[in-house]
Amino acid sequence: MQKTITYFEKPGAENTERCFEIVNSAVTEFNYKHIVVASTNGDTGQLFAEGLKDKNVNLVVVTHSHGFKEPNSIEFTQEAREKIIAAGAKIYTGTMITHGLETALDRQFNGVYPTLLVAQTLRRFGEGIKVCCEIVMMAADAGLVPEGEEVMAVAGTGRGADAVTVVRSAASKRFLNLKVLEVLAKPRG
Secondary structure, eight states, rough: OOOEEEEEEEOEEEEEEEHHHHHHHHHHHHHOOEEEEEOSSSSHHHHHHHHHHTOOEEHHHEOOOOOOOTTTTTTTTTHHHHHHHHHOOOOOOOOGGGGGGHHOOOEEHHHOOHHHHHHHHHHHHHHHHHHHHHHHHHHHHHTSTTTTTTEEEOOOOSSOOOOEEEOOOGGGGGGGGGGEEEEEEEEOO
């Protein structure tokens, strides 16, 4: 099998449209059935939900958790939520695997914790690649994608999308079974 990898000059939202094109083509050519997309305020999730609504895929949009930036708040807009659901996609909002209890302990005690080490290790490949792994586990934990399947994952650095992967899914408690099978796009910088 031969596939093309797209390397973006810089990370960021300006790569979102190209990431969508990569996913749309891969769904058509390779018949992927499960796609998980990270979306902070809903724009990226909405683009993918509306663009893939006729493709017969299981699309899961994963948001930041409530209180991610400020207590009692969420960045994901109600308007985006309604449009994504209307397009037939699912939305998951829950505890982010690498931003849980250990982040609070690290801030308080300045320790070294396994989850934070995993997150920092995955970031060596880029923030988006780390998030791709994280959101696939979150979707598997919620029962929104099956374990052991090839799942396309899309995420980014800050806002938008700049990374596209194919991941063999696993729930977080079986993290060591998760495999990044392919990287289809990522920033070089």
